[in-house]
Amino acid sequence: MYIDMDAYFASVEQASRPYLRGRPIAVVGGGKRAVVVTSSYEAKRLGVKTGMTRGEAARKLPSIVFVTGRNDKYVDTCVRIHEILLRYTPEVEICSIDEFFADLTGSLLLFPSPADVAMTVKREIGERFGITCSVGIGPNKLIAKIAGESGKPDGLVVVGKEETERFMEDLPVESIPGIGKKMGTALKALGITVCRELRAFPVSVLRRRFGIWGDYLSIMARGMDPFRARDPGELPKSIGHSMTFEKDIGDRMMIRARLLELSGMVARRLRKERVVAKGFSLTWRYPDFTTFTKRITLPFYTPGGRIIYETVTGLLDSVRLKDAVRLLGVSAFNVRRSTASPPLIEGFDREERLWKAVDDVNDAFGEHSLYPATTLLCARRHWVISPAYRPGKPYPYRR
Ligand SMILES: [Mg+2]
The missing domain is CATH 3.30.70.270 (Reverse transcriptase/Diguanylate cyclase domain)
Known part of the structure; x- marks a missing residue:
């Protein structure tokens, strides 16, 4: 319900x-x-x-x-x-x-x-x-x-x-949660306006166009839920946040400020779940909806927002953005439960306490x-x- x-x-x-x-x-x-x-x-x-x-x-x-x-x-x-x-x-x-x-x-x-x-x-x-x-x-x-x-x-x-298929058939694709106006337009360009057409569309083409979302789209068009609820006690596979902006951002300073905000949000979630991570990724989406992700695995686990921020800005510095961005995302993966251990880095516990x-x-x-x-x-x-x-x-x- x-x-x-x-x-x-x-x-x-x-x-x-x-x-x-x-x-x-x-x-x-x-x-x-x-x-x-x-x-x-x-x-x-x-x-x-x-x-x-x-x-x-x-x-x-x-x-x-x-x-x-x-x-x-x-x-x-x-x-x-x-x-x-x-x-x-x-x-x-x-x-x-x-x-x-x-x-x-x-x-x-x-x-x-x-x-x-x-x-x-x-x-x-x-x-x-x-x-x-x-x-x-x-x-x-x-x-x-x-x-x-x-x-x-x-x-x-x-x-x-039993009614699911019939219920979905003639629904516009925008009725599917997660499909906004922009993605609706992108789908329309492929000749897809209602769920029946999305269901019939080859998933390989969707995947090429939308990445992992292509798979989700295909599954959801069949009335199935690709997002399984996590069992209590099970570790999350990844923890991430993304933001879509009202106005596309081209300025690197502004992008960095947003990444700081996003890194802080990810770090807070890590702390809430009592986990640490060593894999981090940066996702960005251009106004034409093409989406890219860069990932990196650190040699150590961390819950720290500053380290996450430095890591993802490092990823940002390694790419040349061809346009302004409409979405930014930061994710942590390769997650394990955090254990209290003596600080290895001078001042690290200070930051933790902060x-x-x-x-x-x-x-x-x-x-x-x-x-x-x-x-x-x-x-x-x-x-x-x-x-x-x-x-x-x-x-x-x-x-
Ligand atoms: Mg409401």
């Missing part, structure tokens, strides 16, 4: 401030250059879109009401929704601040059908928080998500195993409360947390 809140930030605001109900509102970050993070359905209907600046939104719709986002409120509601879902199954995955996957396989001994659970959950979330959500049910996460998206807002769509302190601050006050000053070179994306933000389980954040 996939559950996604409808216009989440805007719905939470409308639910907690009755005078906003039924009005077109846009949740924005602070500051002059704030952009719309989420808008209510009333505003969406009249053309206000995520990513518009305040000015653009106001020109489009003069009656719009701007509301400054309140991260703690959204995180808090997310945690409470999570608690509700945990009453139906212990297998709940928070996949972003307003999206969850719940494995109902074991719950069906207690409830007549998955649709039954979905209706109960929808009613409960509606009564408690005054917000609506869309639910999709399918034989795997991929189908559940596509089903959920197809029923927005306030929908409930059930796709059985990062431990930074992690503690960010755990307590929210992601990005404390970060390296160099990353200030990058325009902050927005001040409201990104919807992809995922709170850790026991969330200690109380301001």
